[in-house]
Amino acid sequence: MKITDTASTGVETPGSPAGPGSTVVKTAPPAPRRTAKAEGAALNVFSHGVLIIWAIMVVMPLLWAVMTSFKSDKAIFTSPWALPDKLHFENWSRAWTEAHMSDYFLNTLLVVGGSLLGTLLFGSMAAYVLARFDFPGNRFIYFLFIGGMSFPIILALVPLFYVMQNMALLNTLHGLILVYIAYSLPFTVFFLTAFFRTLPTSVAEAAFVDGASHTRTFFQVMLPMAKPGLISVGIFNFLGQWNQYLLPTVLNTEPENKVLSQGLVQLAVSQGYKGDWSGLFAGLVMAMLPVLAAYIIFQRQVVAGLTAGAVK
Amino acid sequence: MQHGKYRFIVGFLAVPLALYALFVIWPFIQAIYYSFTDWTGLSPEFGMVGFDNYSRMLDDEVFWKSVQHSLTFAVVLPLVTVGLALFFAFMLNVGGRRRKGAAIAGVRGSSFYKIVYFFPQVLSIAIVALLFQFAYNPNSGAINSVLKGVGLGSIQPDWLGDPDLALICVMVVLVWSTVGFFVVLFSAGMASIPRDFYEAALLDGANRFTTFFKITLPLLWDTVQSGWIYMGILALGAESFAVVQIMTVGPNGGGPDFSTIVLPLYVYQKAFRDGQAAYATTIGVALLLVTLAFAAVVMKLGRRERLEF
Numbered sequence: 001m002k003i004t005d006t007a008s009t010g011v012e013t014p015g016s017p018a019g020p021g022s023t024v025v026k027t028a029p030p031a032p033r034r035t036a037k038a039e040g041a042a043l044n045v046f047s048h049g050v051l052i053i054w055a056i057m058v059v060m061p062l063l064w065a066v067m068t069s070f071k072s073d074k075a076i077f078t079s080p081w082a083l084p085d086k087l088h089f090e091n092w093s094r095a096w097t098e099a100h101m102s103d104y105f106l107n108t109l110l111v112v113g114g115s116l117l118g119t120l121l122f123g124s125m126a127a128y129v130l131a132r133f134d135f136p137g138n139r140f141i142y143f144l145f146i147g148g149m150s151f152p153i154i155l156a157l158v159p160l161f162y163v164m165q166n167m168a169l170l171n172t173l174h175g176l177i178l179v180y181i182a183y184s185l186p187f188t189v190f191f192l193t194a195f196f197r198t199l200p201t202s203v204a205e206a207a208f209v210d211g212a213s214h215t216r217t218f219f220q221v222m223l224p225m226a227k228p229g230l231i232s233v234g235i236f237n238f239l240g241q242w243n244q245y246l247l248p249t250v251l252n253t254e255p256e257n258k259v260l261s262q263g264l265v266q267l268a269v270s271q272g273y274k275g276d277w278s279g280l281f282a283g284l285v286m287a288m289l290p291v292l293a294a295y296i297i298f299q300r301q302v303v304a305g306l307t308a309g310a311v312k
Numbered sequence: 313m314q315h316g317k318y319r320f321i322v323g324f325l326a327v328p329l330a331l332y333a334l335f336v337i338w339p340f341i342q343a344i345y346y347s348f349t350d351w352t353g354l355s356p357e358f359g360m361v362g363f364d365n366y367s368r369m370l371d372d373e374v375f376w377k378s379v380q381h382s383l384t385f386a387v388v389l390p391l392v393t394v395g396l397a398l399f400f401a402f403m404l405n406v407g408g409r410r411r412k413g414a415a416i417a418g419v420r421g422s423s424f425y426k427i428v429y430f431f432p433q434v435l436s437i438a439i440v441a442l443l444f445q446f447a448y449n450p451n452s453g454a455i456n457s458v459l460k461g462v463g464l465g466s467i468q469p470d471w472l473g474d475p476d477l478a479l480i481c482v483m484v485v486l487v488w489s490t491v492g493f494f495v496v497l498f499s500a501g502m503a504s505i506p507r508d509f510y511e512a513a514l515l516d517g518a519n520r521f522t523t524f525f526k527i528t529l530p531l532l533w534d535t536v537q538s539g540w541i542y543m544g545i546l547a548l549g550a551e552s553f554a555v556v557q558i559m560t561v562g563p564n565g566g567g568p569d570f571s572t573i574v575l576p577l578y579v580y581q582k583a584f585r586d587g588q589a590a591y592a593t594t595i596g597v598a599l600l601l602v603t604l605a606f607a608a609v610v611m612k613l614g615r616r617e618r619l620e621f
Contacts, residue, residue: 047403047419054400055428058492062431064454065443077452081461126328129321141329148336152549152603154576155596158353158583159342160335182335185328214320243436246550246576249557250584261438265558268442281446287439295434299427302434306493307500 065288069281076277091282099276101283103256104263111173111259112241115180119237120230122181123188124196128218130189131196132204142193148186157250164251171254179247184237191236191308195229196222232305235298239306242291260287343593353589365594374570374578375595379602381479382575385486385547386606390540393487397494398536400429402524404495405502406510426499429492437489437551441558444485448472448559472560475571482555482572486547494539501535502528537614544606548599553577575599 068076069091071084095101130142160179161170169175199222207221208214223230245261252258258266264287267280295302347365351358369375404422419425432440447454448471456468471481505528513523529536546552553576560567567573575595583592 051400051403051419051425054491055425057488058428058431061443061447061454061488064447068446080452080454080457122328122331125324129324133317133321135318135321141325144337145332148332150545150603150607151340152545152576152596152599154549154553154579155343155593155600156336156339158579158589158593158596159339159346161584162353163334163339163342178331179335182331185332185336189328214316215323218324239434243438245436245438245554250580261436264442265438268445268558277446284439284442288435291434292431295430296427299430303426303430303496303500306433307497 062288062292065281066285069278069285071278071281073275073278076281088278091278092286094276095279095282095286099267099279099283100256100258100263101260101286104258104260105286107173107257107263108242108259111176111180112238114174114177115184115241116234116238118177118181119184119188119241120234123185123233124192124223124226124230125218126185127189127192128196128222131193132201142189145186145189148183149190153183153246157246161250171252171257173252173257176248176252176257176259179251180241180244183247184241188233188237191233192226192229195226199225231301232308235302235305239291239302343596346590347594347597349590351590352587353583353592354587358590361590365591368591369594369598374573375598377570378573378575378578378595379598381573382548382552382599382602384479385483385552385574386544386602389483389486389490389547390543392483393490393543394494394536394540396487397491397498397539398529398532400425400491400495401498401502402520402528405499406520406523406528426496429495431492432489433493435489437554438558440485440489441555444481444488445472445559448481473568475568478560478567478572482552482559485555485559486551490543490546490551494543497539498532498535501532505531533614537610540614541607541610544610545603548574548603548606549576553580575602 064081067084068080070087070089071091072088075082075084126141126145130138130145164170164175164179167175169178203225204217204221207217212220243261244259245265248259248262249265252262255266264280264283267283346358348360348362349358350361350364403419404425405418450456450468450470450473453471455471459465459467469477472478509527509531510523513527518526552574556567556572556574556577557580560572576599579592579596579599582588582595
């Protein structure tokens, strides 16, 4: 986790006057050279230009969506870039109730909440055993788990559909939760196994000598110690599961069980006939803003969590 | 630590392994088995047909189109995305004006840029695809009205409806939504490169261009390579399915004249629309082979001496 700390210090609060570099070097600075200075200045203008252009390209579509969600249907088509004549809040209430956005939200919360809990619990249990115990088949099971990271889900999806159907799990929320957990295990086990290996063994051994069972040692000693790792992998899985589209599209076609992403796509398809574009935009923005807001608040943790697994 | 060890191991592994075996491993094995049958997916009966599905696949024009598009995705998208992200990350971390006390520095406000660039990463790819579908709309979409606004009213492409443009439009969306993640990833990697290296290089009179190719890139190589593979797998799998399925509907799905069809979408259509489950899994096996081959090629090409620092 050392690396994560270095990584997160690079990301500072917005508006902080100094870049990340200024805090690091404590040795004597090299003497500035004239030519290098001039080069740096020209580069600075250029780099700022390019960086600003990309920032605009990222933000514009999002701002445009927010603006459009407050416009009337007619204004959306006649003048896509004009500001709304007045704030049509009725788009939002219509989307929330009539277009079932409230239901989709609730479904997504239930499914993601359940699968996140299950992923973290089962993932850490498997990872702990694989990381800390020596037994025949340990390596095999480990590679079985992480092998799942590189296989295309779509290949398994056809037979999975019928497995779910036979077990009466198709089109149910709890069935979807189980599938989310299963497909989140490869990365979770991979990440947490590496993490458990870095934790000191002495604490767990002391607890065990004091008479705690393996199970108790795990839940009361190791799991609390693994909190930073659980947070990282939790954020990763939260984003992945909240934004999942492929699995629910195939395994969850019951209209009242739809999750946000597929509900929105469904709306877009049927809106083609009804023409409630403003309501659809309101729904889009509704689905967008909570994650964006959460990201802005917790951006340090999100970035540290998402990059922790990939940077050595 | 021996007492009750095996009972504990079994107890802790049982549920995760069972879930994983039932929902992941078993379907994968079944998929390969089904590719040798004539199963429709609609009735429980089916017979073995040997390699019939495979020979049919090799004669299938749409299959080859989807292979071609998927390969384009796997080659072009990582190239553009990783390239852009490296460029941005280098600017953010090393491109800044030299300030007192630091040999190298990021541009002013680099942390702000990192936060903004990451926005699309937290949004569902489905939402992103819907958003851009509106933006690309030929009659009232945001892009064409900008063109009209700046006096280019005569150029009003039918973005997603034009077979020559549709694939590019779809790829642009994937680049837009993933660059930010790699910027942040590479920035984290660059932050762990010792500053003395840059100081030494700058003292020796190296410019930033040389610095990038001689210091940053070699030391970041492992991260770049895993990012490359990660992006390629995304581009071959779930992400490309979502953008293509949502953005380019068309009469057949997969764009005008199959101009945007990709392997995962073709699998989906064959299995869940056309009732050809066995044939769909055959295409899925082809997708698996393409994915594994892609990862192998990248690892082979990217093999370098590991630099320790």
